[in-house]
Amino acid sequence: MPALHAISPDTLARLVALPGAPAILDLRDAPAATLPGARVLGVATRPTAPAGRAVVVVDEAGGAAAAAAVALLRSDGVRAERLEGGFAAWASAGLPTVALAHLPPRHDDGRTWWVTRARPKVDRIACPWLIRRFIDPDARFLYVAPGEVLAVAAAERAEPFDVAGEGVVWTHRGERCSFDALVDGFGLVGHAPLARLAAIVRGADTDRLDLAPEAAGLLALSLGLSRLHDDDHAQLEAGLTLYDALYRWCRDAQGERHDARSHRPAHAAVTA
Incomplete structure (x- = not known):
């Protein structure tokens, strides 16, 4: 029972x-x-x-x-x-x-805090999505001027990401981007939908559009979002929906095709 x-x-x-x-x-x-x-x-x-x-x-x-x-x-x-x-x-x-070995310490509000450069495009929206959906659903993100990321990280005990600097763990390594670093560091490399999504993010973020056919589309949408929103947090909230959709496609919608005949009623398809 x-x-x-x-x-x-x-x-x-x-x-x-x-x-x-x-x-x-x-x-x-x-x-x-x-x-x-x-x-x-x-x-x-x-x-x-x-x-x-x-x-x-x-x-x-x-x-x-x-x-x-x-x-x-x-x-x-x-x-x-x-x-x-x-x-x-x-x-x-x-x-x-x-x-959980690399999970940053929680603040008094019970949340992990993360900090990165302002005016995000690809990685700095993709990484917060990954953190919110897989690592800490209550995570707080701080967007600051590029030259202030490490100082704010130290002052606020916030985890820096997608920025160069001594001791920064979640950043680019060779041809791999910050999103890859988070997937690897939090033990998610074996999750096939995330592996597919990581290739798309990497292609869009590192000008390697050949890595996945969807990378060019992600880049276009990311640049469009950055121009629609002058507030980084508003852009992040809009971007979360974009990555939710991409993840769901990576998980179980890759086999579906769409054209003018795809969704016609059965009787219409027979007589067409």
Whole structure:
């Protein structure tokens, strides 16, 4: 008999990293890796739900800790489920996990802070999308003048990215861009949709449009967004939708084609 108020790893995997995904609360203490977009709470923290969001609770094996947390959340009117089999079942199924060794320290607001150069084009929108969807859904991003990135990083304990400088981890290395560095550093290299998206981002960001047919389109849309918005945060919010769509295409829409006949009703296609 299925567990009460539970969701299977396969079902949850179809929801993660999408804008309407449930909030994932990981009850394990100091895990080495977690699910994409999960908030690691630890066993001693009573879980609370982000306003208006469904919740999936994760423990090591889908046991009593998760069941108790789900019961508490549901008593508060939250639509909560536990992950069947917990993290162990998720990992055994070969589903994507996020390594936490390089996660920046959280601030008093519970968020990781990141800083980069103002007036983003490709990488400086793609990287925040990756961080928000896979690493820290509450991450805060600071856009500052190029010459001030490292000073602001030090003053505000913010993680610098897509900027050159001593000790900067998340930046270009050879032909690979900052998006690649994040995918590698957080252990997401085996997730095929992200690998496809990384090639598109790399091609658009490094003037290698030959790397993926979609790179030219991403570059055009990115440059267009940068001209539509004079506020970097407004551009970021618009760009998140663009990358949500690209990720979903990379995940399960590559085989679909479209032309004048693609979506005609069946009877029209027969008589055409």
